[in-house]
Amino acid sequence: MHLVQILLPRADNTGQPFGRDDFDRVKEDLASRFDGVTAYLRAPAEGQWQDGERSSKDDIVIIEVMVEDIDLPDWRKRRAELERRFVASGKRYDYEAVPPETYAAFRNAFVKGRFFNDQFRDRFGHRLIAEA
Incomplete structure (x- = not known):
């Protein structure tokens, strides 16, 4: 079994939060494909990224699924879709x-x-x- 974690931003780059329904759609999609899904929506994690001397912070939501095998083409497709959905301004x-x-x-x-x-x-x- 493999644990797949999906990290999504709570808000776009302007600070506008994504709606609960945006995250619920991701959960429903994953739950329909896999046996279950766990989403950490209420207490978002904080991500921090270092780029040389600069650092950035984001509040993120974590969504997890357990899978038997990693289907790379499927996950690449899912990632592309999530990148389109969770863009900075829409x-x-x-x-x-x-x-x-x-x-x-x-x-x-x-x-x-x-x-x-x-x-x-x-x-x-x-x-x-x-x-x-």
């Missing part, structure tokens, strides 16, 4: 002329919000493609 943009190495670094960044603010914001042309 708005989605298409950015133009981003160098491949910058995009790759963004995809691998541990704290995507900070990387975006430091490397993307006001540096590339973009257009709104979807609103939450």
Whole structure:
């Protein structure tokens, strides 16, 4: 058996909290696929990330499931969906002329919000493609 933990931010980068229903949808999805799910919603954990001299803190929710085997394609799909749902503002943009190495670094960044603010914001042309 393997324990899979999903760490989700309590709020977006502007400080706007995600709704309880956002987390309930994740729980329901996981409970329908696996035998059970445990969610720590009321007492969020605090995450802290170090990037050189800078540190960031987030309140996070932890959702856990036990699985027999790790199905990587399935978990990659779930991760992509959660990243879309729990974006900073709920708005989605298409950015133009981003160098491949910058995009790759963004995809691998541990704290995507900070990387975006430091490397993307006001540096590339973009257009709104979807609103939450």
